[in-house]
Amino acid sequence: MEGTSLYLPIVVLLMQCSPSVPVTVSTNRPKVEVEEFSDAVLSCTFRTERDQNPRIEWKKKGKDVSFVYFNGHFRGPFDGRATIDGATVTLHKVTQEDAGEYRCEISASLDTVSLGETNITLKVLVPPHTPSCEIPSAAVTGSVVQLRCQDQQSIPPATYSWFKDNRPMSPPRHANATYLINSHTGVLEFKAVAKEDTGRYSCLASNGVGTPKMCEGKHMTIEDVNVTAVVTTVLVVFLIIAVLGCGGLALHRNGFFTRHRGRSFWISQCHGVAHISSQTLHRTEDTSNVNYIPPPQEPQDFKHTQSFML
Structure with missing residues (x-):
C-alpha cells in the first residue's frame, strides 16, 4: 500500500501535464452515392475536450451556404424529411436538388479549439430512362x-x-x-x-x-437506286428547260420582249382607237346634218359676192 501511495502523486501530475485534445470531427463516408428517391446517410462523429453539450450544425454549400440543421431543427426543404442521430443526418427520398456538398460543424465553446468540421459530398444517381x-x-x-x-x-x-x-x-x-x-x-x-x-x-x-x-x-x-427513273427524270427536266429556252429565244428575236415594240404596239393601238373614234364622230355629224337647211343670205352679202366675182 505504501508503494502505491508513492506512485499516485506522479500519475496525477502526468495527467495534469498531458496535452488536452480539442474538439475533433470526422466522417466514415466522405462521398455518398445513392439512387434517386432513396435515403442518404451523412455520417458525422465528434469528440470534445471538455464541452459535453456542443452545438451541432449542418450546412449545404452552393451559390450561397444554407442551413440544413440549426438550433435543434431542420430548416427549409429538409424540414419534415430528415432525421438526426447524434450528429449523423439521414435525408429521406433524396432528389437531384439534394445533391451537393454538405458540412457538419461542431461548436464546443469550453474547448481550447472551439470549432471542428468535416465535409461530405452527396451524389444522387438516376437510372436510365427510355432513350x-x-x-x-x-x-x-x-x-x-x-x-x-x-x-x-x-x-x-x-x-x-x-x-x-x-x-x-x-x-x-x-x-x-x-x-x-x-x-x-x-x-x-x-x-x-x-x-x-x-x-x-x-x-x-x-x-x-x-x-x-x-x-x-x-x-x-x-x-437500290432506280437508275431508269433517275435517267427519265433528268431527260424530262432537260427537255422542259430546252423547250422553254428555245421559245424564249424565238420571242426575243421577234422583238416580243423589246420595249420599242411594246411602245409601238400600244401607240398603234391608240391611233387606231382615235381613228375609229374620229370616223364615228364624223358619221355622227353627217347624220345630224341631213335635215339641216342653211339660212337665206342677205342682199348685201350677195352683192358683195357678185362684185368680187367681177
Whole structure:
C-alpha cells in the first residue's frame, strides 16, 4: 500500500501535464452515392475536450451556404424529411436538388479549439430512362446513314449498345468495318449501307444504376437506286428547260420582249382607237346634218359676192 501511495502523486501530475485534445470531427463516408428517391446517410462523429453539450450544425454549400440543421431543427426543404442521430443526418427520398456538398460543424465553446468540421459530398444517381432513338425508315444503297440514341436524364451518363433484329451488334474491331458504334454518344453510323443492312434496329441505354432501358425497335429498309427513273427524270427536266429556252429565244428575236415594240404596239393601238373614234364622230355629224337647211343670205352679202366675182 505504501508503494502505491508513492506512485499516485506522479500519475496525477502526468495527467495534469498531458496535452488536452480539442474538439475533433470526422466522417466514415466522405462521398455518398445513392439512387434517386432513396435515403442518404451523412455520417458525422465528434469528440470534445471538455464541452459535453456542443452545438451541432449542418450546412449545404452552393451559390450561397444554407442551413440544413440549426438550433435543434431542420430548416427549409429538409424540414419534415430528415432525421438526426447524434450528429449523423439521414435525408429521406433524396432528389437531384439534394445533391451537393454538405458540412457538419461542431461548436464546443469550453474547448481550447472551439470549432471542428468535416465535409461530405452527396451524389444522387438516376437510372436510365427510355432513350429517344432516330432510325430512318429507308435509305438507298451506298449512302451514309446515321442512327442516333440518347438519354439526357441518366446520372452518371448512360452508355449505349445497338441491336439488329434483337441481336446485339458488336463494336467493329477493324478499320474496314462497314459501320461504327460510339457507345458514349449513341451514334451508329454506316459508311455505305448495303441491302444486307436492312432490318429492325433498337438501342439499349445503361449506366450501372437500376434497370437498363431500350427504345422501341424500328425497321430500316435499304433499297437500290432506280437508275431508269433517275435517267427519265433528268431527260424530262432537260427537255422542259430546252423547250422553254428555245421559245424564249424565238420571242426575243421577234422583238416580243423589246420595249420599242411594246411602245409601238400600244401607240398603234391608240391611233387606231382615235381613228375609229374620229370616223364615228364624223358619221355622227353627217347624220345630224341631213335635215339641216342653211339660212337665206342677205342682199348685201350677195352683192358683195357678185362684185368680187367681177
